[in-house]
Amino acid sequence: MTLISPDHPTYVVPPVTDVDEHELAAAIDAAEPGALLMALVHLTGDTGLVAEFKARLDDERRQAETSATMGRYPAGVAAEVRARARRLLGGTLVPRIAVPDDDLFRRMAEVCVDDAVGGEYVPHLREQGGFEAARPVVPRTRTPPEDFTVAVIGAGMIGLNAAVKLGAAGFRYQVFEERDELGGTWSRNTYPGAAVDTPSHFYSYSFELNPRWTRYYPTGPEYLDYLRGVARKYDLYPRISFGAKVLGCAWLDEQRVWQLTVRHRDGAVRTHQANAVVTATGVLNGAFVPAIEGADTFTGTMMHTAEWREDVDLRGKRVVILGTGCTSVQVVADIVEQVESLAVVMRQPHWIVPERQVGEDVPDGMRWALEHIPYFHQWFRLKSYWWAADKGWAIPRIDAEWYATHVSASPANDALMRVCLDYLDRAFADRPDLKAKLTPDFPPFAKRIVKDPGFFDAVKRDKVSLHAASFDRIRPDGVVTTTGEFLPADVIIWATGFKLEYLGFLDITGRDGVRLADEWADQNPRAYLGITVPGFPNLFVTAGPNAAPNHGGGHNVTSEEHVHYIVESLQYLLENGYAAMEPTRAATDDYNRRVDAELDTTVWKHGGTANGYYRNTSGRAWISCPWRLVDYWTMLRAPAPEDYLFFGDGNA
Known part of the structure; x- marks a missing residue:
């Protein structure tokens, strides 16, 4: 799959010229009307369209005495949006408004999704909609030294994400992938009918929107092709060691580095050192x-x-x-x-x-709109995400x-x-x-x-x-x-x-010889924010305990949040002259008390006769994240120094 933006992330939206009138007409007929209306606001600069169509939607519902259904526009409103687009759009599509200010953005979002949107969602939706890159919080006054390296274990969705963002932040990294192919789940599951059960247009990276999905829910092969395209675009292949199975990781306290033991494709077992380790192995690994x-x-x-x-x-x-x-x-x-x-x-x-x-093809006109009408794709992604996430x-x-x-x-x-x-x-x-x-x-x-x-x-x-x-x-x-x-x-x-394993297949030894397998024994893994663990400096766990968005959204959303938090944490170390960090036991225990209390009010813990992997052998809900996606996103903007122990002299 060739990605649409070979030279820049997809939130950089260029003007479109020499538009074919027949292709544009077909796109207007096929386009989702809420996203199309928002694209009209960008292209015309007419912000009055927001209030006008807000009133139209409200009037339609009052007359019909019905509430909005998953944001679907009434037929009359949808027809008027298309009619307006036919009058206003022509041979050149040049946005007059780029990403609007927060107030206008929120009002546009409400009309696009036909629902109330809280102000706390605005920065979250800007990022997850693909309008802008994740905003850094930790200052960037220092660049990573040449001898600071990060090991990433796994080249699936999260591992590739980590590689892209670590590289963008200037960190040297190496990805170790046990298999001979990237893609994780999507290189492993090749059974007939294999497909993603989350909509294509938001089950992708927010910085790499793909307008060329052929189906609204992608097949496994098409999704794997998307991940390969990301790896090619960001030149990740040279930094991925394929056929490299990490057997274990041990923290060397004097050097303040991790030593990884890796069996390579040639059968040789070698050691590698890294200042930080990111586990991107997922939790559903070995077939059960x-x-x-x-x-x-x-x-x-x-x-x-x-x-x-x-x-x-x-x-x-x-x-x-x-x-x-x-x-x-x-x-x-x-x-x-x-x-x-x-x-x-x-x-x-x-x-x-x-x-x-599910199983429905994306019409040609819709794909043309996603690829050629500026900001249409971002708003379509935002609307798809809104109704499948915290709702x-x-x-x-x-x-x-x-x-x-x-x-x-x-x-x-x-x-x-x-x-x-x-x-x-x-x-x-x-x-x-x-x-x-x-x-x-x-x-x-x-x-x-x-x-x-x-x-x-x-x-x-x-x-x-x-x-x-x-x-x-x-x-x-x-x-x-x-x-x-x-x-x-x-x-x-x-x-x-699959066998549900939180790193049980890796021999990880932290400070003072403490083994992660012992800390997480009896199917009772605990982590601070689902990412870091007391006693294990600079070990960052992605898709960790109680980090899955089981109420909605997708694995891609929390994976981006985790990677953002990791990069912010590493930058914090650089800015403050520290070598390593780990969460305090008190902060970890307090966080997990709040997790348990919240989950105790859900069907994930008290689900009647349901049996499955959401609960461990003692009945604890150990998979699900209890927070709204927007709340968890907010928690992961940057590390809270008071919740961490730091190692190193701390001199600036």
Whole structure:
């Protein structure tokens, strides 16, 4: 994939000249009207459009006696936006207003998303919308010395992000990647139907918007291609050591550096030193395959979705798949046409929502608008993000009085459940047996919500059977379920997810010989802000405990926040003459007390009968971040010195 801005980040918006009138007309017809209206404000300089269309939207809702639906403009308002664009736009598209001041930006955002936008969101949306780079907070009076190096472990979404931002800040770095390909999850998951379940136009870096997505939800291969394009643009490949598995890291107190032990592609084990270490390995790493009696006797083919075998031909095969999560529904929808029969075995159903744009192509006119109409892309990204991020923050929160008498946890939670139940009713009007099997008995968000890529249609096929059970044992010719049913199989597919490991696969030793595995024993990892750990100077954990935005948004958002915080922390060390930093135990404990107290009011901890990876073996919610995305973003603007211990003389 060739990125649109080869010489600068995508928030640098150039004028567009020699516009083809037919392409512009097609783009106006296809463009999302809220984002198109905001682009008109930039291009014409007419800020009166904001108040005019705010009044139009309010009037339409009053007359219809309805509230806004996910920011979708009423047909009359959308038509007027397009008519205005046809009159005002021509052969040259030159913005008269670049990024507006905070007050105008907020008012524009409110009209774009057709919703109230709090002032605290303005700097967050400026950055995440791709209007401007993340604003540094720590002063920049010193440049990193040549001998200060940073080791980044992992070349997935976060590792590449860290490489880009460390390089931009002047830090020397090296990325160690165990595999022979970058991309993390998206180089590992090559199963049929693999796709991102977050919209393309904001599941990307805010500094590298991609107007050329072919689908509103990208396939795995297309997303991997996007990451490769970022690596090429920022010349990251020379700084990535592929086939380099980090075995462990040890803090050398006298030298105040980390020593990494790395097994390289040639089999040799070598040591490397770095002043700071950034772990960008994610938490869902090794494929999880349950230990089932008789698995070694199976005469057919068994494979995990994360270890897909391209040489296996499923045509005409009897296939049994275990799981009904995000991965399983994608596989089932994709392979159903090929197989002779497909038995779907689910230990527990998920709440599944309809999403019309899953699998939907981005029209040519829309892609032209994203690429050529200045600021249209930024506003479209902002609107997509707004309705998929903190608007969902209330949904997992428990109203104790409501939850005492309902499956759902609150009125907000119930509203989502009603959407899911309505979808079940419509999908299985003539199949009450399937509806019963696919209806969970726990509140939405207690497990990950699944967007349907065609799974409901697939399970209604005559060749597909759905079994509410698990595997009891495996025979040479098939599977016996926990209900005693035998399912003949030529192929068994494990759609059972990953081992959830917070760095448990790395031997990390900090100050005074303390091992991270001991600190985080019994599936109870703790970190300050989900990033730093007492006793481990200059160790920065990304995607750490209680850092996942499970109420909405995407992994890309928190990864950018973590990387920003890391760069700010390293710059703080330089500015103040310190060699290293680690959080105090008191600050870490206090932060985690607040995390636990907040999570204690959510379905992530009290989710009825839901089982999954959101809770550890003792029932603690150890994945989810309890804060709104805007609040967590605000916490991570810069390190708070009072919460840290510093090492080194501190002389300026």
